[in-house]
Amino acid sequence: MINSKLQNFNWKIAGKAGEGVMVVAKLMAKISKRHGMNVFNYLEYPSLIKGGHQTGQVYASFETARCQKRQLDLLVTLGKAGFAEHSSELTADSLIIYNQDAGLLDSITKAKLKSQIIELPFISLAKQATGSIQSANMGVLGVSAYFLGLDPKIAQQVIKDEFKGKAETVIADNLKTFEAAFSAGQKLGQPIRQTEKKPDDQILLTGNEAIGLGALAAGVQFYSAYPMTPATALLHFLAAMQKHYPLVVKHAEDEIGAINHALGASFAGVRAMTGTSGGGFALMVESLALASSAEIPLVILEAQRKGPATGLPTWTEQADLSFVLTAGHGDTHQVVLTPGTVEEHFELTKVAFYLAEKYLLPVIILSDKSILESHQTMKKIEAMHKYQSQSLAQTLPADNSYRRYKITKDGISPRSLPGQPHGFQLTNSYEHDEFGFATETADQTQAQVEKRARKLEALVHEMPQPYLLGPKKAKITLVGWGSTINILTQLIEDQGATKSSAVNAICLPAVWPFPEKVFSRLASFAGKLVMVEGNQSGQAEKLIRQETGLVMADHIRRYDGRPFYAEDLHQWLKEKSK
Amino acid sequence: MPVNPYKSPITPTWCPGCGDFVILRSLQTALADSGFEPAQTAICYGIGCSGNMADFNVSYGFHGLHGRSLANAIGVKLANHHLHVVAVVGDGDGYGEGLNHLIALSRGNHDVTVIVHNNSRYSLTTGQSSPTTTKGIRTKSTPQGVVEQAFNPMASFLAAEATFVARAYTGQPAQLTQMIQAGFRHKGFALIDVIQLCPTFNEQQNHAWFAERIYDLAESGHDASDKLAAMQLAQDKEQVPLGIFYQDSSSRPYHDQLPQLEKKTLIGQRSNLIDLSPALSEFD
Numbered sequence: 012m013i014n015s016k017l018q019n020f021n022w023k024i025a026g027k028a029g030e031g032v033m034v035v036a037k038l039m040a041k042i043s044k045r046h047g048m049n050v051f052n053y054l055e056y057p058s059l060i061k062g063g064h065q066t067g068q069v070y071a072s073f074e075t076a077r078c079q080k081r082q083l084d085l086l087v088t089l090g091k092a093g094f095a096e097h098s099s100e101l102t103a104d105s106l107i108i109y110n111q112d113a114g115l116l117d118s119i120t121k122a123k124l125k126s127q128i129i130e131l132p133f134i135s136l137a138k139q140a141t142g143s144i145q146s147a148n149m150g151v152l153g154v155s156a157y158f159l160g161l162d163p164k165i166a167q168q169v170i171k172d173e174f175k176g177k178a179e180t181v182i183a184d185n186l187k188t189f190e191a192a193f194s195a196g197q198k199l200g201q202p203i204r205q206t207e208k209k210p211d212d213q214i215l216l217t218g219n220e221a222i223g224l225g226a227l228a229a230g231v232q233f234y235s236a237y238p239m240t241p242a243t244a245l246l247h248f249l250a251a252m253q254k255h256y257p258l259v260v261k262h263a264e265d266e267i268g269a270i271n272h273a274l275g276a277s278f279a280g281v282r283a284m285t286g287t288s289g290g291g292f293a294l295m296v297e298s299l300a301l302a303s304s305a306e307i308p309l310v311i312l313e314a315q316r317k318g319p320a321t322g323l324p325t326w327t328e329q330a331d332l333s334f335v336l337t338a339g340h341g342d343t344h345q346v347v348l349t350p351g352t353v354e355e356h357f358e359l360t361k362v363a364f365y366l367a368e369k370y371l372l373p374v375i376i377l378s379d380k381s382i383l384e385s386h387q388t389m390k391k392i393e394a395m396h397k398y399q400s401q402s403l404a405q406t407l408p409a410d411n412s413y414r415r416y417k418i419t420k421d422g423i424s425p426r427s428l429p430g431q432p433h434g435f436q437l438t439n440s441y442e443h444d445e446f447g448f449a450t451e452t453a454d455q456t457q458a459q460v461e462k463r464a465r466k467l468e469a470l471v472h473e474m475p476q477p478y479l480l481g482p483k484k485a486k487i488t489l490v491g492w493g494s495t496i497n498i499l500t501q502l503i504e505d506q507g508a509t510k511s512s513a514v515n516a517i518c519l520p521a522v523w524p525f526p527e528k529v530f531s532r533l534a535s536f537a538g539k540l541v542m543v544e545g546n547q548s549g550q551a552e553k554l555i556r557q558e559t560g561l562v563m564a565d566h567i568r569r570y571d572g573r574p575f576y577a578e579d580l581h582q583w584l585k586e587k588s589k
Numbered sequence: 590m591p592v593n594p595y596k597s598p599i600t601p602t603w604c605p606g607c608g609d610f611v612i613l614r615s616l617q618t619a620l621a622d623s624g625f626e627p628a629q630t631a632i633c634y635g636i637g638c639s640g641n642m643a644d645f646n647v648s649y650g651f652h653g654l655h656g657r658s659l660a661n662a663i664g665v666k667l668a669n670h671h672l673h674v675v676a677v678v679g680d681g682d683g684y685g686e687g688l689n690h691l692i693a694l695s696r697g698n699h700d701v702t703v704i705v706h707n708n709s710r711y712s713l714t715t716g717q718s719s720p721t722t723t724k725g726i727r728t729k730s731t732p733q734g735v736v737e738q739a740f741n742p743m744a745s746f747l748a749a750e751a752t753f754v755a756r757a758y759t760g761q762p763a764q765l766t767q768m769i770q771a772g773f774r775h776k777g778f779a780l781i782d783v784i785q786l787c788p789t790f791n792e793q794q795n796h797a798w799f800a801e802r803i804y805d806l807a808e809s810g811h812d813a814s815d816k817l818a819a820m821q822l823a824q825d826k827e828q829v830p831l832g833i834f835y836q837d838s839s840s841r842p843y844h845d846q847l848p849q850l851e852k853k854t855l856i857g858q859r860s861n862l863i864d865l866s867p868a869l870s871e872f873d
Binding site: 172214215216220223224227228230232233235252253254255256257258259261263264265267268271272273274275276277278279280281283297298301305392393394395396397398399400411428429430431432433434435436437438439440441447448449 | 597599626627628629631633636641643644647648649650651652653654657658660661662663664665666667668669671672689690692693847848849850853855856858859860861862863864865866867868869872873
């Protein structure tokens with residue numbers, strides 16, 4: 012039954028909120044990573060605290076693992092709901108482990124299943140092993156580790172690391188239940204995998220955590236936010252970091268407060284950031300125009316979820332692009348970065364702080380739930396990071412002739428910071444003269460409008476550029492941005508360098524100002540252009556047409572709250588080639 | 590007499606007789622007399638006739654959005670708590686559009702002196718009713734008379750845990766300057782509601798009207814440490830008491846309660862070299 016040739020597995024846990032599903036999934040992902048595998052851990056959950064149906068799924072591979080996969084090798088279901096919810100993800104080769112404590116399975120349910128099923132009472136097992144049911148979810152980990160042929164020593168170390176700092180008894184109980192379940196597994200059947208061990212040189216983190224690390228590496232000192240899924244985890248991460256860094260994290264009174272606290276802090280000279288989802292960003296938009304007009308550096312995470320309005324709060328979408336691109340009344344200017352992998356989330360957050368401070372404008376990191384709340388592996392990040400402060404006034408003449416909004420060739424007017432003698436300035440939301448005093452004259456207005464516009468032209472060469480995945484030439488060229496980059500990567504890598512490699516992909520890690528030159532060059536080699544994006548109205552497709560004149564031959568769109576699956580794209584391509 | 594260093598070369602654009610002239614002069618006097626260097630002073634201005642004061646002061650200024658300058662002030666103070674941070678707003682700004690931010694300042698006890706120009710009108714937009722307009726008053730936006738009860742800033746901010754609540758009047762400039770200076774000295778959030786005349790859009794509440802209603806709290810023997818007495822005074826809608834309603838002398842500002850700001854300001858701890866090790870440990 013062991014298939015030792017297979018270098019990957021796809022595992023899922025299903026249960027109710029409050030049963031520890033997410034913790035188990037994260038630990039499963041970590042155990043896989045410590046075996047030297049690439050990992051993607053995708054979570055689905057409803058917007059409630061207890062009950063409901065939620066899942067965590069870990070795709071682990073010694074090859075590429077950039078996104079979740081559909082067909083399961085092992086499903087652990089803590090209740091009966093898992094059978095109906097996930098039947099389409101199971102095959103004759105799948106193994107199901109059912110929590111017997113959720114009630115006896117009737118023969119009809121069993122008969123309907125194509126897959127092999129094993130029953131194990133997780134709650135009784137924990138109670139027997141420890142006298143308490145608290146650690147029941149570690150039983151899931153124990154039996155899963157056994158059936159996937161994972162090294163129990165690695166798993167035990169991961170459990171110890173996770174609960175470090177908790178009471179000794181908590182760690183001991185979790186280990187006992189893990190071991191009891193691992194042993195129980197041995198009596199129930201043969202493992203379905205014998206997972207190898209290779210050197211582990213990666214870290215495992217979510218998009219939110221990668222942004223948090225990128226912000227710290229860039230010297231962030233102020234983060235203000237109002238909780239909103241799926242940006243909340245960044246607030247939690249940075250709040251916890253206050254004990255290690257010269258950083259103030261402010262849970263603001265509302266999103267308008269959040270962006271304005273950050274603008275105040277930035278005006279005073281520290282690197283500042285705010286984060287929210289589409290609804291909160293909508294509230295921030297007037298202040299976004301303030302940042303643009305008054306030329307205050309600011310980094311904003313816009314963490315998309317399924318809209319419009321309250322939408323599906325815990326599900327994903329890429330439908331805020333058009334809104335973000337044109338957000339702000341008047342001729343406002345912002346940069347929009349659209350990272351895909353967690354590594355890009357880390358790197359582009361650093362870029363965001365650099366661009367915001369150098370060009371004195373707001374930079375938006377546009378991402379979405381499917382990567383912000385998913386764990387992905389990436390190569391280890393080095394510990395030491397350096398950055399240079401940008402666009403600070405080097406000299407402040409004693410005659411107070413410093414001009415905050417001096418007209419310059421590239422539009423950048425170096426700024427003074429409060430506290431500096433002779434740096435008096437008025438950072439102004441009104442149209443202003445070079446000193447910052449309000450003006451309504453036609454020539455000064457036009458000069459300032461044009462000065463701000465020049466900054467966007469000047470920064471184009473520093474924008475993250477589009478890149479190509481797969482062969483240089485292909486019959487079909489998929490185009491994607493943001494989280495969809497992960498799906499395209501998986502598809503291209505899975506396809507490999509076989510003779511059927513008829514597909515390549517152009518990825519856009521940044522969309523505004525639009526990297527027209529590189530995109531057009533890549534597109535000139537392209538096959539039939541097919542836009543893949545997570546919205547109904549084809550927002551990036553329209554943007555590309557607007558900026559390059561290129562018309563897509565076709566498109567694949569998804570807007571049901573779920574992320575793309577590489578398998579679905581593969582199926583689509585197969586049907587098109589018929 | 591030396592020229593006040595806060596005086597800008599720009600001539601104010603307010604209507605003749607506007608109370609804003611008095612507030613400007615009192616603020617400049619209070620800043621200079623408190624020994625605050627203009628370079629160490631950051632003033633956040635809202636939008637309205639009050640906010641137009643931005644052009645008439647020389648210091649570090651942030652002329653933000655209607656209602657939002659209050660939130661800017663929180664960020665400025667947390668980033669550099671050595672700065673003297675002042676917020677200059679109007680009654681529409683502070684008690685209308687930005688009320689949630691003003692409550693946040695109050696509950697957080699952020700060390701910001703907030704001066705509210707309260708003329709009971711939206712004057713820059715030509716005289717509509719404001720949150721503090723008396724019920725029944727007819728304005729362009731309320732031709733049938735204001736239906737709402739007037740907002741009571743003194744009572745509201747006592748309830749919102751403000752540690753310094755005072756009222757001044759542009760007809761009493763010396764006391765106004767004193768109140769602003771007392772606000773500067775106070776460690777924490779200081780709300781100074783300044784009753785001001787608007788001869789253009791609020792002719793009824795003129796000097797004569799106020800002269801019949803004002804009295805001095807200190808002279809009347811009010812104990813500013815007595816919050817319940819202050820609350821009672823704040824319920825009096827017939828008279829206009831002036832002075833400090835309430836001050837908590839043991840007040841501890843927000844920034845003083847953050848361990849990371851204990852030794853230095855946030856900007857004073859800026860480093861261009863960052864060690865991610867403590868942040869990275871949990872991802873291995």
